[in-house]
Amino acid sequence: MADTRLYLISPPRIDTEAFAAQLTEALEGGDVASFQLRLKGIPDVDIERAARVLMPICHKYDVAFLINDNPKLVRRLKADGVHVGQGDTPYAAAREIVGPDAIVGVTCHNSRHLAMEAGEAGADYVAFGAFFPTNTKDVSHQADREILSWWTELFEVPCVAIGGITVENCRELIEAGADFIAVSGGVWNHPDGPREAVRQFNQIIQEV
Ligand SMILES: Cc1ncc(COP(=O)(O)OP(=O)(O)O)c(N)n1
Ligand SMILES: Cc1nc(C(=O)O)sc1CCOP(=O)(O)O
Numbered sequence: 001m002a003d004t005r006l007y008l009i010s011p012p013r014i015d016t017e018a019f020a021a022q023l024t025e026a027l028e029g030g031d032v033a034s035f036q037l038r039l040k041g042i043p044d045v046d047i048e049r050a051a052r053v054l055m056p057i058c059h060k061y062d063v064a065f066l067i068n069d070n071p072k073l074v075r076r077l078k079a080d081g082v083h084v085g086q087g088d089t090p091y092a093a094a095r096e097i098v099g100p101d102a103i104v105g106v107t108c109h110n111s112r113h114l115a116m117e118a119g120e121a122g123a124d125y126v127a128f129g130a131f132f133p134t135n136t137k138d139v140s141h142q143a144d145r146e147i148l149s150w151w152t153e154l155f156e157v158p159c160v161a162i163g164g165i166t167v168e169n170c171r172e173l174i175e176a177g178a179d180f181i182a183v184s185g186g187v188w189n190h191p192d193g194p195r196e197a198v199r200q201f202n203q204i205i206q207e208v
């Protein structure tokens with residue numbers, strides 16, 4: 001069985017009440033390490049409102065609750081961590097805001113240089129992507145699985161694979177050594193629902 005674990009990413013827009021039910025279903029489907037609230041193009045006050053509903057659900061299932069892009073909100077809500085991209089608050093400033101105990105993850109696209117920089121600076125994980133075409137985000141970088149095996153052979157800092165990951169295509173990333181597979185559409189748009197999607201991802205992880 002591989003050590004890979006699932007990292008769920010929210011859809012970019014949600015109806016919080018309806019999504020709370022979907023999230024609960026997903027978390028009942030099997031092991032999930034973490035959840036990232038990634039809401040785009042809506043006011044911070046609405047992100048905060050959603051976080052206040054969704055964070056207790058994640059904690060009930062022992063799932064770390066991270067927020068995308070916004071370290072100040074992470075500090076205010078005492079969330080578990082923040083994810084920052086190359087155009088967001090830089091790692092050092094994000095760390096300063098959230099403190100030493102929170103998780104800080106950094107987007108590294110397909111760049112060994114960015115990943116080594118983030119790892120040396122103290123990032124809790126480095127994220128590579130996009131591995132596959134995705135409808136969730138306009139992406140301008142494509143990653144290949146060799147970067148996962150290269151990273152895991154050389155470094156202790158965990159690596160996350162993201163971008164268009166589904167139950168159909170995840171196996172090669174797990175085999176390449178991804179510590180986490182970060183999935184949005186592959187769970188929320190699964191034809192048999194989020195619970196079944198999480199079950200199937202975990203089944204594949206067990207088989208590798
Ligand atoms: C786990 C994970 N990896 C990568 C990203 C992308 O972050 P970023 O490049 O800042 O793009 P946005 O998500 O902010 O659109 C992520 N959110 N999570
Ligand atoms: C948020 C995000 N970041 C990416 C990157 O490559 O950095 S790809 C991506 C979208 C993830 O959603 P899905 O699983 O539906 O493709």
Ligand SMILES: [Mg+2]
Nearest residue numbers: 069084085088
């Ligand atoms: Mg970002």
